[in-house]
Amino acid sequence: MKKLKYICVSLTCMFLFSCSSDFLEKNPQAQLTPDQLTTQDGVEGLLIGAYGLLNGNVNGTYGNYGAAPSQWLFGEVTSDNAHKGSNNGDQPNMNLLEQHAPTSTNDNLLNLWERCYEGIKRCNNTLKILAALQGGAGKFSDARAKEIQAEARILRGHYYFFLVRVFKNVPYISETTTAPLVPNNADIYPNIVADFQFGVDNLTAAKPLGQIGRVDKIAAQAYLGKVFLYQKKYAEALTQFNAVIAARPDIVTLPYTDNFDITKENGPEAVFSVQHAVGTDGTGGDNGNVGDILNFPYGNGLPITCCGFYQPTIDLVNAYRVDAAGLPLSTAAYRTNPYKSDFGLSAAQKASYTIDRSLAVDPRLDYTVGRRGVPFRDWGNMAGDTWIRDPSNGGPFVAYKNTIESSQISSGTGPGNTNVTGLNVNIIRLADVYLMAAECQIESGDLGGALVRINKVRQRAANLAPKSVGGSAAAAYNVGQYPAFASADAAREAVRRERRLELAMEGHRFYDLVRWGIAKQVLESYFAFEGGFFNYLQGITFEPRDEYFPLPQDQIDRSQGVLVQNDGYK
Incomplete structure (x- = not known):
């Protein structure tokens, strides 16, 4: 299902607060009114509009x-997975996020808040107009009406989940909310659970209207399980994850690379995916992957050359190193004499640099990270500094998963914007579900069951084709199987490492560290290590407030004091 542009009437205020009564009494000019939208086509259009915000873009x-x-x-x-990248002066508010020193006026916070609440507003409008239509003539069949409700509520649950992970304390607005000002002092997780549960109860595994981009019961089950996991309701979460796993092929049979291939989108591993479209929809790229527009290598002559952001850390790259059995090295071990590619070498040393083929690593490294001397898709061998905007600021590595093949650029990027791609983004994919299920099994005492699922993800990784240079492997690739776990702590350590290796650079890591309760110890240790290479990370401490971020000051001001800032922020 491609994203479509619809005019959507606003039934709530743009920023949720402070609408005057005279505004509400007037029909807005050049906009459709609720009466005009109270048709089947109107409701379907509103629902498409709710899907439209999944890419985080209004226009x-x-x-x-x-x-x-x-x-x-x-x-x-x-x-500990990524640097902002680029150079120090570019997007300075992102520097503050990386250093866990944001202020409430950080524009990135407001961007997330506004876009998610715009998505919520569109979901609520869909539900409200649907209810009005079903109460009169020209209504949907009961079956389609339930589907629409379920789709809108799953999308609403998604937008709220994105908000609550970042801000924790957010106001809950539903289609029945009438109060002009809503405080942010209530736990909204029960509301999110209710939305996803409605989707589980009222959808099937078949895509509504047969359109591939719509949410279905499998997506609802996976997302409901994820929310239960965040609440540490392991038994409830495992029930949902088991249902998803049973509905899909064995993870071992599904190619890892299909998840990051624009020609293989919406395959059996894709559980909840944001659909991106470019080139043929007449929007000039607006419906593409605009959120990742900065996150490509930077250099002359590259297929895509903007803008040098989002660079993997030295710590992440070394986390892929393995022992003789193909199992991940401990943090202490991989930080001893770490691999740094050509980082820190003199000009003469860089000129004579060759890859270390003896480097023992998990092959997922070279499908997650671009490193010097190793083939990077069909772009050629990654050339090092000439692909990087400022190596002294972001390091020697570049992101891989969000890029596309050079041969796909003509059809897979926006007109005039080759760095706006049509590559979908997986919010939840099957390997993620396997590893979340394994977590639940560990916390329920089923270490054997967790072992099976972790090892299946690793077995699939072992099937990856080795990257080759000059006819020989670019590294000593090896992925081994875990033996039986000696304890629950050993199993936890294994699944946490596996989530990092499998899902790195896919948007999960910080939220995982917070929900595991280990963000402080992991990040302070990381800052001490990575700060040895980048002085802007030196001396950073991770405070309790840093598990969440400040509410945008703009929204607090508009709320007339109803919204309360998170503890520790001004």
Whole structure:
């Protein structure tokens, strides 16, 4: 299902607060009224509009970074996986997020808030107009009406989940809310659960209207399980995850690379995906992956050359190193004499640099990270500094998963914007579900069941084709199977490492660290290590407030004091 442009009437205020009564009594000029939209076509159009915000964009192609569905900024740059990249002076508010020193006026926070609440507004409008239509003539069949309700509520649950992970304390607005000002002092997780549960109860595994981009019961089950997991309701979460796993092929049979191939989108591993469209929809790229527009290598002559952001950390790259059995090295071990590519070498040393083929790593490294001397899709071998805007600021590596093949650029990028691609973003994919299920099994005492699922993800990784240079493997690739776990703690360590290796640069890492309760210890250790290479990370401490981010000051001001700022922020 391609994204379509619809005119959507606003039944709530743009920023949720402070509408005057005289405004509400007037029909807005050059906009459709609720009466005009109370038709089947009107409701279907409103629902498409609710889907439309999944890519974090209202219009245009720039400035949507905080609301990117990949969550590269809040989920990865704030963690130990990624640097902001580019140079120090570019997008300085992102520097503050990476260093966990944001203020309430950070534009990326406002971007996420506004886009998610715009999506919520569109969901609520859909539900409200649907209810009005069903009460009169020309209504939908009961079956389609339930489907529409379920679709809108799943989308609403998604937007609220994105908000609550970043801000924690947010106001809950539904289609029945009448109060002009809503406080942010209530736990909204029960509301999110209710929305996803409605989707589970009222959808089937078949896509509504047969359109591939719509949400279905499988997506609702996976998302409901994820929300239960965040609440540490492991038994309830596992029930949902087991249902998703049973409905899909064995993960071992599904190619890892299909998840990042524009020609293989919406395959059996895709559970909840944001659909991106470019070139043929007449929007000039607005419906493409605009949130990742900055996140490509930077250099002359490259297929896509903008803008040098989103660079994998030295710590992440070394996390892929393995021992003789193909199992991940401990953090202490991989930080001893770390691999740094050509980082820190003199000009003469860089000129004579060759890859270390003896480097023992998980092959997922070279399908997650671009490193010097190793083939990067069909672009050629990654050339090092000439692909990087400022290596002294972002390091020697570039992001891989969000890029596309050079041969796909003519059909897979926006007109005049080759860095706006049509590559979908997976919010939840099957490997993620396997590993979340394994977490639940560990916490329920089923270490054997968790072992099976973790090892299946690793077995699939072992099937990856080795990257080759000059007819020989670019590294000593190896992925081994875990033996039986000696304890629950050992199993937890294994699944947490596996989530990092499998899902790196896909927007999960920071949120995982917070929900595991280990963000402080992991990030302070990381800052001490990575700060040895980048002085802007030196001396950073992670405070309790840093598990969440400040509410946008603009929204607090508009709320007339109803919204309360998160503890620790001004």
